[in-house]
Amino acid sequence: MKNQPNIILFFTDQLRQDALGCYGNEICQTPNLDRLASEGVIFNQAYTTSPVCSPSRASLMSGQYPHNHGVMVNTHIAPAWTGGLDENKITFSSLLKDRGYTLDYLGKWHVNQNLSPKHFGFDQYNDGDGSSYWIQKMNKKKLGSERWIEFPRGKWLASACADYIKENDYTWALTDGLISTIEDRCNQNKPFFIRMDTPAPHHPNVVPEPYANMYDPESIPPWENFVETFEDKPAGHLRKHTEWNLMEKDWNWWSEVVAKYYGDVTLIDDCVGRVLNTIKNKGLEENTIFIFSTDHGDALGSHKHFEKAGTMYDEIFKIPLIIRGPSSFIKSRLSNEFVRLMDLMPTIIDWAGGELPSNLDAISMIKLLSGDISPIWPDSVYAEHHGEVWGYQTQRMVRTLNWKYVFCPHDLDELYNLRNDPYEMRNLINDSKQKEILDEMRARLIGWNDATNDMFQWDWVRWNFPEPILPKYFKNKSVPDRKDMERTLRK
Numbered sequence: 118m119k120n121q122p123n124i125i126l127f128f129t130d131q132l133r134q135d136a137l138g139c140y141g142n143e144i145c146q147t148p149n150l151d152r153l154a155s156e157g158v159i160f161n162q163a164y165t166t167s168p169v170c171s172p173s174r175a176s177l178m179s180g181q182y183p184h185n186h187g188v189m190v191n192t193h194i195a196p197a198w199t200g201g202l203d204e205n206k207i208t209f210s211s212l213l214k215d216r217g218y219t220l221d222y223l224g225k226w227h228v229n230q231n232l233s234p235k236h237f238g239f240d241q242y243n244d245g246d247g248s249s250y251w252i253q254k255m256n257k258k259k260l261g262s263e264r265w266i267e268f269p270r271g272k273w274l275a276s277a278c279a280d281y282i283k284e285n286d287y288t289w290a291l292t293d294g295l296i297s298t299i300e301d302r303c304n305q306n307k308p309f310f311i312r313m314d315t316p317a318p319h320h321p322n323v324v325p326e327p328y329a330n331m332y333d334p335e336s337i338p339p340w341e342n343f344v345e346t347f348e349d350k351p352a353g354h355l356r357k358h359t360e361w362n363l364m365e366k367d368w369n370w371w372s373e374v375v376a377k378y379y380g381d382v383t384l385i386d387d388c389v390g391r392v393l394n395t396i397k398n399k400g401l402e403e404n405t406i407f408i409f410s411t412d413h414g415d416a417l418g419s420h421k422h423f424e425k426a427g428t429m430y431d432e433i434f435k436i437p438l439i440i441r442g443p444s445s446f447i448k449s450r451l452s453n454e455f456v457r458l459m460d461l462m463p464t465i466i467d468w469a470g471g472e473l474p475s476n477l478d479a480i481s482m483i484k485l486l487s488g489d490i491s492p493i494w495p496d497s498v499y500a501e502h503h504g505e506v507w508g509y510q511t512q513r514m515v516r517t518l519n520w521k522y523v524f525c526p527h528d529l530d531e532l533y534n535l536r537n538d539p540y541e542m543r544n545l546i547n548d549s550k551q552k553e554i555l556d557e558m559r560a561r562l563i564g565w566n567d568a569t570n571d572m573f574q575w576d577w578v579r580w581n582f583p584e585p586i587l588p589k590y591f592k593n594k595s596v597p598d599r600k601d602m603e604r605t606l607r608k
Contacts, residue, residue, distance in 0.1 A: 121216065121308040121469050122446060123405040125299070125396070126461075127389060128312060130170065130225060131319040131425060132411035134163070134437045136382050144337060145379040149390035150439065153409060155449070157441030158486055162455045164498045164516070165413045168425045168433045170227045171201065172503070173412040173458060178208040178228060178237065180462030180479035182501060184571045189503035192230045201229025202237075207474045209462045210238035213310050216469040221298050224291045224314035239312075241298075245291050260323065264374050266362055266423065274321040275423070276377035278329040283384065286325050288315040292388040296395045303399045308469070315388075318381035318415070320424065328380035334372035337379075342430075342540040343368060345420040349544045351528040353510050354420065357427045371418035378417055406442035406468065410458060420541075426502065429514040429523045429531070430541050434500050440486060448488040455498040455516075456482060478569045480590060495588040499565035513571075515562040522558035526578070532558065560586040 134140050138147040139154035140161075166176040167183050175188035179202065183189045192201045202208075210220055222234040222242045234242040261278035283289050295313040302309040347355040358364070389409065396405055416422035419432045436458060440447060446468065463473050463481035473481065484491060502512045513524045521541070523531035532546045532555055545551045560583040565571070568591035 121218070122442060123302075123308050123401060124310045124408070124465060124468065125295075125392070125405060126310075126312040126408045126410075127295075127392060128224075128314045129318065129385060129409075129411040130314070130316045131413060131415045132382065132385075132437060133414045133417060133432055134435045135432070136318075136379065137437055139439070140437060144332065146331075146383050147386040149386045149393060150409065150437075153389065153393065153407070153441050154439050157407075157439055158447055158450055158452055160438040160440075160452045160454075160456050162453055162498070162518075163410070163436050163438035163458065164434050164455070164500060165411075165436050165458045166500055168413045168427075168429070168500075168502055170412050174228050175202045176457075176459040176479075177412075177461060178202060178210065179206050180209070180459050180474070180477040182459075182478045182499075182569050182571065183503060184501060185476075185478060185569065188228070192227065200231055202232075204229075204232055204236050208237050209465045210234070210310070212238075212466050212471045213469055214238035216466075216471045217307055218469065219302060219305065219307055219309045221302070221309070221311045222314075223294045223298065223312070225316050226314070243294055245287065245294055262329070262373060262377075264370060264377075266366075268362055274323070276320070276322040276324070276374045278377075279323045279325040281325055283325045283328070286384065288317045288381075288384060288388055291315055292391055295392060299392070299395050299399065299401070303401055310465075315385065317385055318378050320378075320415075322374065322377035322381045324377050324380040324384065328384045329377065330380075331383060332376040332379045334369075334376045337372045337375050339368045339371070340417075340419045340540075342420050342542055343371070343418055345542070349529075349547070351525055351531065353525070353528050354422075354428060357510075358421050361423045363421055363423060366418075366421075368418075375417055378415070403443055406440065406446060408461065409437065409439045410461070411436050412458070426504075427510045429500065429502065429512055429521075431521075434514070442486075446483075447486045450488065452485065454485060454490065454494055455496065456485070457498060457500075493589045495590050497561055497565075497588060499562070499569070499588075501571070513562060513566075515558060515565055517558075517561070520554060520558055522555070522562060524559075524562055556583045557586070559583055561588075564588060564591075 136142055136145050137150055139151040165173045167173045169191050171191045172183040172188050175186050179186040188202050220239040222239045259280035263277040264275040266273040266275055291313055298311050396402055413425055414433045415425055416432055425433045459479040460482050462479050463477055464483050466473055467481045467483040497515055497517045500514045504511050515522050519536045521533045530546045531544050533541045563582050563585035564587040567585050568587055
């Protein structure tokens with residue numbers, strides 16, 4: 118057994134946690150991921166830091182919240198605001214490089230507009246002609262079963278049957294590259310890290326056979342929260358619904374989209390199975406850690422919404438995270454502890470034996486993965502959204518096991534009792550009976566603000582909030598003095 122394990126990260130885009138069989142889905146077939154979950158650690162309470170690609174992926178790389186690493190919107194939408202993650206930012210890849218790892222990157226990047234993974238410590242980068250991915254998906258001439266969203270001046274493809282065989286699908290081709298890279302690296306005398314990022318199952322779900330017609334839309338029941346009325350919800354929620362022109366989209370339309378999405382997920386699962394077989398056949402199971410996750414979820418019709426940004430529902434922020442490895446590193450279990458995608462950053466460095474930077478917002482899961490559950494592990498999770506286009510819908514969220522609070526400075530706040538209302542249908546923000554819990558959740562949110570140096574709230578806002586409650590983990594750490602920071606900023 119090597120002291121430094123090989124690490125493989127299989128990363129998807131816009132994958133709902135509840136689309137996988139191992140997370141309770143009884144329709145979508147994911148036997149390989151189900152097996153992976155049974156052999157490793159499956160995290161039931163894993164969350165992303167942001168609902169859009171670039172901020173989330175930059176958090177994974179840096180171990181920091183978007184407000185600290187500086188990538189707060191998608192780089193391709195607002196490059197005038199941010200070109201992406203700073204080249205000088207400490208990342209897990211640069212630290213792995215220092216620890217003697219060989220690093221390979223395949224597929225989607227989306228962390229910097231002008232710099233590639235090679236600028237962040239990776240030895241090789243191959244996007245598999247990812248530049249043509251969206252053209253491939255949108256412009257095929259022989260599509261079938263299309264579902265379009267129509268606008269006054271154009272239309273957007275949501276799903277369709279592809280006119281190419283599965284071997285020509287981008288995810289399948291990327292997996293070919295991943296397998297080839299594993300085979301190339303397995304005989305070297307140094308540990309390797311390989312990351313593969315597929316854009317699937319991000320829309321448009323243009324899916325090849327046999328996956329395109331694998332699921333009968335009539336067998337897919339509506340989401341529990343498809344009955345959304347937008348009553349007592351932030352105005353932005355209804356605006357998002359109408360801006361996408363979804364008013365006439367009933368479940369018959371949505372079930373076709375979900376069926377193609379499920380097909381994409383099963384294709385991904387088959388690709389995971391191919392990789393797991395390669396690891397086994399090459400004799401790498403005893404010294405290789407395999408990680409499966411995604412950057413964020415997808416509304417996919419939940420709350421009558423399309424895609425992801427603009428709301429902070431669990432369908433968007435709750436993500437799959439499954440990790441399998443040698444028993445000396447990982448004890449197989451179901452974990453109900455709150456973790457964040459970015460917590461992978463210090464965990465990976467700990468596996469490699471590196472030294473962690475002092476400015477991380479993330480927490481290493483290395484003891485958690487070995488079955489050692491610390492009594493100071495956070496009992497809540499914090500996330501943020503800085504808007505998409507023009508900063509639209511800035512929000513902050515704090516969630517405990519039973520409650521969620523969303524602070525929206527320009528719209529109605531949200532409060533949900535998740536024990537009684539797991540699908541987040543009834544906003545209790547104006548329910549006077551919930552004043553005590555609302556005060557607690559607001560105090561928790563302010564605590565996360567202070568613990569992570571999120572200068573989102575100033576005095577005239579904070580005066581309406583209770584005294585902060587710091588997350589458990591940060592009570593034993595040095596938390597920056599907010600007033601000192603404010604005085605510095607105002608000089």
